[in-house]
Amino acid sequence: xxxxxxxxxxxxxxxxxxxxxxxxxxxxxxxxxxxxxxxxxxxxxxxxxxxxxxxxxxxxxxxxxxxxxxxxxxxxxxxxxxxxxxxxxxxxxxxxxxxxxxxxxxxxxxxxxxxxxxxxxxxxxxxxxxxxxxxxxxxxxxxxxxxxxxxxxxxxxxxxxxxxxxxxxxxxxxxxxxxxxxxxxxxxxxxxxxxxxxxxxxxxxxxxxxxxxxxxxxxxxxxxxxxxxxxxxxxxxxxxxxxxxxxxxxxxxxxxxxxxxxxxxxxxxxxxxxxxxxxxxxxxxxxxxxxx
Ligand SMILES: Cc1cc2nc3c(=O)[nH]c(=O)nc-3n(C[C@H](O)[C@H](O)[C@H](O)COP(=O)(O)OP(=O)(O)OC[C@H]3O[C@@H](n4cnc5c(N)ncnc54)[C@H](O)[C@@H]3O)c2cc1C
Numbered sequence: 281x282x283x284x285x286x287x288x289x290x291x292x293x294x295x296x297x298x299x300x301x302x303x304x305x306x307x308x309x310x311x312x313x314x315x316x317x318x319x320x321x322x323x324x325x326x327x328x329x330x331x332x333x334x335x336x337x338x339x340x341x342x343x344x345x346x347x348x349x350x351x352x353x354x355x356x357x358x359x360x361x362x363x364x365x366x367x368x369x370x371x372x373x374x375x376x377x378x379x380x381x382x383x384x385x386x387x388x389x390x391x392x393x394x395x396x397x398x399x400x401x402x403x404x405x406x407x408x409x410x411x412x413x414x415x416x417x418x419x420x421x422x423x424x425x426x427x428x429x430x431x432x433x434x435x436x437x438x439x440x441x442x443x444x445x446x447x448x449x450x451x452x453x454x455x456x457x458x459x460x461x462x463x464x465x466x467x468x469x470x471x472x473x474x475x476x477x478x479x480x481x482x483x484x485x486x487x488x489x490x491x492x493x494x495x496x497x498x499x500x501x502x503x504x505x506x507x508x509x510x511x512x513x514x515x516x517x518x519x520x521x522x523x524x525x526x527x528x529x530x531x532x533x534x535x536x537x538x539x540x541x542x543x544x545x546x547x548x549x550x551x552x553x554x555x556x557x558x559x560x561x562x563x564x565x566x567x568x569x570x571x572x
Pocket of ligand 1: 304305306307308309310313348376377380386388389390392396397398399435439440441442466467468469
């Protein structure tokens with residue numbers, strides 16, 4: 281296996297074009313355990329972490345740009361970012377341990393294409409876009425267009441994500457991410473739920489985005505739950521409708537972490553809680569950090 285650490289995007293694109301048997305990586309916190317557990321080694325590994333643009337986290341006037349290979353600790357430790365995107369910062373802060381977060385990236389979390397990847401529902405509810413390097417330049421797609429099935433993405437051979445762009449939230453908007461794991465030690469989600477809620481001055485919901493992880497082959501937007509909120513205040517009734525729509529939207533598997541019935545039930549409960557927390561943040565009344 282050859283290893284290359286380019287310092288420009290062009291160099292990385294050229295290296296990937298030189299052989300079909302290549303893989304990019306950032307933190308390698310998914311890649312190395314997978315190779316050690318017997319998955320085939322690529323002939324060429326391309327390390328993205330030495331390309332400045334891929335590790336930068338930058339605040340612009342109207343949006344943030346997050347390098348696809350930037351360590352997730354760079355998000356959780358960024359106070360301005362965490363204030364504007366508490367849910368996305370919480371999701372990044374749930375990935376593994378401190379050691380893992382000093383390596384793990386949003387690009388790797390997304391492109392590993394696990395249905396349980398914690399940052400993905402939080403990126404999707406915030407409308408994040410992925411800028412992709414291709415042999416012909418760059419193209420941009422929304423984050424929900426990247427993972428197509430467990431372990432598979434829509435990226436073509438030779439392509440990689442350079443960075444993510446996420447617009448700053450409008451006024452009276454809050455996001456949140458909650459996950460359920462069966463134990464308190466490091467583990468992956470039985471269900472993960474992200475929400476972003478915008479309220480008007482009277483407390484009625486004007487915009488809602490809800491996405492669930494680990495309940496279907498890819499992260500699932502719950503449009504019925506979103507529709508149940510728009511135009512209404514956040515009440516026990518609207519939250520019950522959110523829970524019912526979330527449970528109904530799930531298409532989970534049975535595995536050692538939970539049965540289908542359990543995952544559906546948990547999805548409803550988490551969706552309700554995450555919407556409530558995001559709405560409290562939108563209203564400026566949140567008193568607690570929701571991370572579990
Ligand atoms: C102990 C432990 C605990 C963990 N806990 C969690 C957890 O709680 N929640 C969770 O979601 N994950 C968890 N993970 C999984 C992993 O840490 C995350 O998915 C992490 O974000 C992966 O990022 P990375 O940079 O290390 O990815 P890498 O391992 O470098 O790459 C992962 C995959 O993405 C591809 N890739 C990487 N960067 C790009 C790019 N820019 N463009 C295109 N493809 C790319 C690689 O080719 C590879 O297929 C855990 C892992 C470990 C080892």
